[in-house]
Amino acid sequence: MGRTAAPVPLADAVTLSGFLGLVPDPRGVRGRRYRLSALVAAAAASVLAGARSLTAITEWIGDIPAWACRVLGFPVDPLTGTVSVPHPHTLRRLLVQLDGDALDRAIGAFLTARATPAGPGLRAIAVDGKALRGSRTHVTGHVTLLAAMDHTGHVLAQRQVTDKSNEIPAFRPLLDSVDLTGTVITADALHTQHAHGTYLRERGAHYIAQVKANHPGLFDRVRRLPWREITLDHYDRTRAHHRLEIRRLKTAAFAHLGCPDARQALQVVRWRKDFTSGKLKANRVRRLPWPSSPSSAST
Template sequence: MAAGDHVGVESVCAPSESMPAHPSSRMPSCLRQLGDGSGSTPLETAADLRSHLASVPDPRARRGIRHPWTALLTAAAAAVLAGAASITAIGEWAADAPQRVLALLGFRPDPLTGLIRPPHATTIRLALAAADGDALDRAIGDFLQERQAPAPGRKVIAVDGKTLRGSRTAGRTATALIAAMTHSGQVLAQRQTDHKSNEIPAFAPLLDDIDLTDALITADALHTQHDHASYLHERRAHYLAVIKRNHPGLHERVCRLPWSDIRLDHVDRTRAHHRDEIRRLKTAAFAHIDCPHARQALQVVRWRKDMGTGKLTIERIHLVTSLPPGAAASSELAAWIHGHWRIENQLHHVRDRTFHEDASHIRTRHLPRVMAGLRNLAIGTHRQDGHTNIAPALRHAARNHLRPLTALALT
């Protein structure tokens, strides 16, 4: 070719006349090579995120639709899996995505040029702000459950709430969410609480779509409610709940048990974060207690010494459980009590520190809730893939556009 000659995109990447109708097949052959070479072995997973996101209703009017609804949701999920913490970052990730990646996400090529135009950040913002948060969280929970085979033993689920502080406006309180997460770090469900109420009415709706047969639900003192205990019994599940002074009668009765005369069941000692901690567990069986279906009371005495200052603190925690004596070893009970707070450390803390959730000022309509759900998806997916530290996992996924798609079974 002589110097100064110019060849347009149409002449270099012209689509074939016999090109199939599928979006990824209609892509020009030269562009189909872009984004290839992730250099990693594809993950073996039967779960396809797109099939679950298809259940989320499209709220848009039919007129003027350019991008498929599921493609927009899938692109946002993949971008957050690569560390995008804002709508702007999601838009930038999509704008930088190669043509092959856009096709795999489900975006359609222009019939004239054969090129796929990525969605603008404003388009993504409007779409996510209108999304049904409950439907999206159900799709995410179903995907994570299908993606990983059930672990052996009893399913243990922690229930806890979190307030998205940056979502507060002059005329509206901050968005409050309640989540159910397995003790291994997998978010199964999430719901938004009524701004005029608290987490208590959202407890049963949160767990309605989860198989609770023989599961154990751990919760803090707010959810030590008679209605919750009866609900879990009807669902053939058990509970392990903390008792505090918000239930004075039950708290006084359990505290007055002759704990000094009760045999010590388990002792556990850990050293971490410049602290030396000893936890001592005792259990007492009950024929009857003022809590529906409660079979045992538990006392945990926690001795904690700060290795830097030498300060020693002693804390006593009392709990009740519907598990009958002998249904679980004392070491398991101790692990479940201590493991409940993983929902703070492995979910809420990660969303705050790694995704900067509390610093985020996303406030439009359903956006705070939707972004929290996408962060749950990213955290759960990376944990299922064996990443214990989410920040490096996000950086690894961000270095190649195909990696998030591989993790979500979109390749």
């Protein structure tokens, strides 16, 4: 895990411009008045400052002082010293034509460099797919994004997938651009795949995989571990939001389970009682940590 300071719109945008060199420019060679890095950095600065639409982005750029435009990289007239800012339509056309995957990689590299390590230990990265709110139309479904996010809330990489069924083949391309050395990757049960585990171990990463009934063989082997004879490792009881939650954690070690470098299984049992309805719900989840060696399983 890492710590990241609060965003500073102009300073962070200028730093981001240094990572935009690999983003291809979709415009023709002739007629390029503004650098790609200046336009994208200005758009990023406006979003960090609170802009939430293309109209707000262009208005923010038009209102900033001349010195800020020079810092962002907009051209200066050599005779008058005035700074030229792009027309709103110029910025709109560029943002629509940009390669989304290339821009995601550039922003992910910037966020990775911006984060500072919080101390020794593994860095946690969660992989999850979500439907983009507001992306559904009367002729198309929701846009689904598969994203890798650290526990400070920063998206390190993301890819658009057609639907939930396409998340599995997008897993490796998503993480190819992320440095996985010394990290622990978490994901939902959809990504509990032998090939994913092998890939992560080759990249120097650890993996915590959820084991559910969609993998019946593995689920049965983990379920048959002697959980009743294992001592309880952790107990937690919380009462808030009109409900009572109790969590119990057990850990089982083994020599071989048929997964890449698997050394431990975790069983998390949670009871939740809703005081409003009086209903009691129990949930049992089993996970497999895949460490590089048995001694690192405690991390």
